[in-house]
Amino acid sequence: MDNHTAYIEMVGITKTFGKVIANHDINLQVEKGEIHALLGENGAGKSTLMNMLSGIYTPDSGEIYLEGKKVSFNSPKDSIDAGIGMVHQHFKVIEVMTAAENVLLGQKGGILFKKEEKKKIAEISERYHLQVELDKVVNDMSVGEKQNLEILKVLYRGEKILILDEPTAVLTPQETEKLFQIMRRMKENGCAVLFISHKMNEVMEITDRVTVLRKGTTIKTLNTKETNPQELTELMVGHKMDLSIERVEQERGDLALKVSDLTVVANDGHQKLKNVAFELYFGEILGVAGIAGSGQKELCEAIAGLQEVKSGEIMFKGENLAKLTPRKIIELGIHMSFVPEDRLGMGLVAGMDMVDNLLLKKYQKQKGLFLDKKPAIEQAQKITDELEIVTPGISNYPVKNLSGGNIQKVLLGRELDLSPEVLVTAYPVRGLDINTCHKIYDLLNESKKDMVAVLFINEDLDVLIDLCDRIMVLSNGEVIDVVDAHNITKEEIGLMMLGKRVKGGDSVVSNN
């Protein structure tokens, strides 16, 4: 028997939500001074497991040991008192408060002495080179800043264990590098860092050990040095998988969409798009890269006719779409499909079943008072078969109860079935497992082969570079550049996302 006691040990953890088994008999050991990755697909149970370590969920069965002592966490407070801090995927910050106020939340004591406290906070943020403006209201912060604030909160409490839940999903490559430096510094100080991710290259770069989860069970724990991305993927997915993304090389067709001088102003007076101009051709995939909130949403919605445009034109077949409503666009016979970012909010009606959701786009073409459900039922059946949608039934089963991947397939299936000429998709693979991601990439490629003009907004730069023909980079509502995806690097795009222009196709980066 091994007498060594791990820093953190989770034994036989099981957690169910209703009928869904999120974690089944999971075991995990983490040592002091290591960066430990939890790797797994969406729904593998990574976040659930970590939420139990941070006291948000209580396990149905199983035990947690800290330095050999059994602990039981009934609330986040217990976990924090035990020295565990977690940065959640959806940040748990109070938007209307300042950074300093957020750090001071939940502390003991009576009267707030902001000056003294702020000094203390500033010291810590300097020690770890965290860039957080303490008087800034969280609402005004970038995603990167918010994340730094979350880490600062953990460090201020002097926690020894840091859990990061998919921290890099929303960061630029440059911000990610900074985060890694902070993680390394914590490791040097003897902390344990738990890093949840499904990005293979990051796991390989930063971690000491990896624990792979699949469908709520522990598959294996490996030393990062002794493994490779291929092996990890196989463990994660459960079978051999080709990770490469194919780009269909073909001659692009005619000009489809010409956007010029497009400016959109939000209700609060902020300019969301500034003089945006670009061209989209039939038979190509134009990628859009940018930090979250750089105007992607407004661009999509302007093209789909959902966003009021202040000035500028969106020309398609001689019509200026900027002046038309979605209904008008459909009536003019312009076949355009929009797969919005917010699948259940804008894309589908969450409480309706699949057939009714398909009807939403079909009923307008029907005559008479009553709905004819038959074509929609046939279409639903067809899409279900073609896209391998897993559902208990196409009618009488609300789409919101489907998994994220299946919801996305319903939405994409509906839109593609209309054989659009222009397809606008915003983050279509967000939160989907690798298998489904590749299925969606294939669908986009199919559309491209059918000479559809595809606008593809995505946050994963590797995917953009592999899949797209050209990539447009947005920063703060402006188009920084439209580059050829064949010879551009992730780092160059990262710089452009921050608003810096990169000269030429080579990696010659201008200063500043």
Added chain:
Amino acid sequence: MDWWIGFLSAAVVAGTPLLFASLGGILSERVGNQNLGIEGMMLMGAVSGFIVAVKTSSPILAMLAAALAGLAGAFIYGVLAITFRTNQVVSGLTLTMFGTGLASFLGKPYVSMMTPQAIKSFFASRPIPILGDIPFIGPIFFKQDIFIYFGYALVIVLGFYIYKTRQGLNMRAVGQNPAAADAASINVTLYKYVHVLLGGALCGLGGAYLSLVYVPSWQENITAGLGWIAVALIIFATWNPYKAVFGSYLFGGLTILGFRLQGAGIHINQYLVDMTPYVVTILVLILVSQGHSVKNAPPKSLGLPYFREER
């Protein structure tokens, strides 16, 4: 000038039940719990305060009883809306109906009875030395009764608590984002209960001011809809106790304006004037929602139940 002093000092008196009720509502809504039971809790406080006053002739015991009655009402609401996560609007409305009925039932034998003399003299006007001598301001604000001075103190204490203490910070966090507050080791359920209950106690006191001081006797449905004005007032004050003072006295003034104008020989129907608080509130609501000001926005989790393990 004298008309103004008379009118404004009467506005302070008329606004005092509103001040207590709206401060109570602010406490509750600041932790994310909209309690439409204000009217009910005020009535429960009014009747309990009055009964204890009649039985004991002790003003302190009467106020205590009123606060406890309001707190008891809030407890019913709290168990429903916090522990069982029922719909806050329905729970609050239920409380108002319950409180109204209970007050009528308990108050039946006391209808038209006057407040005992000991109570009346305790709550008689007591000018504050020096402050009371300030021209204009003095007679309006500092030649009033103890209950009103208690209101001033309460505003200062609550203002300090909400904006200057850690507990106040935590409480605001609970109202904004209970999940984030929870993750920051704040006991969300405890914070919700404490503030909802305290809020109820203040509503009870607001009701007691009517039966003990303002009217001062027991009559059925003594609040006559003041609880609903308080609900509007909370929004008017944008959840800020300092603004609630201003709003309470303003709305208090509006409720008596018709009679006062009649006294001055100007005839406007009181029913018409009675509508003004609501009209003003609607205008403020429109202004607030146009401004997109983060500062004046309602607590984000207002009306939403919190369940930690929700996915």
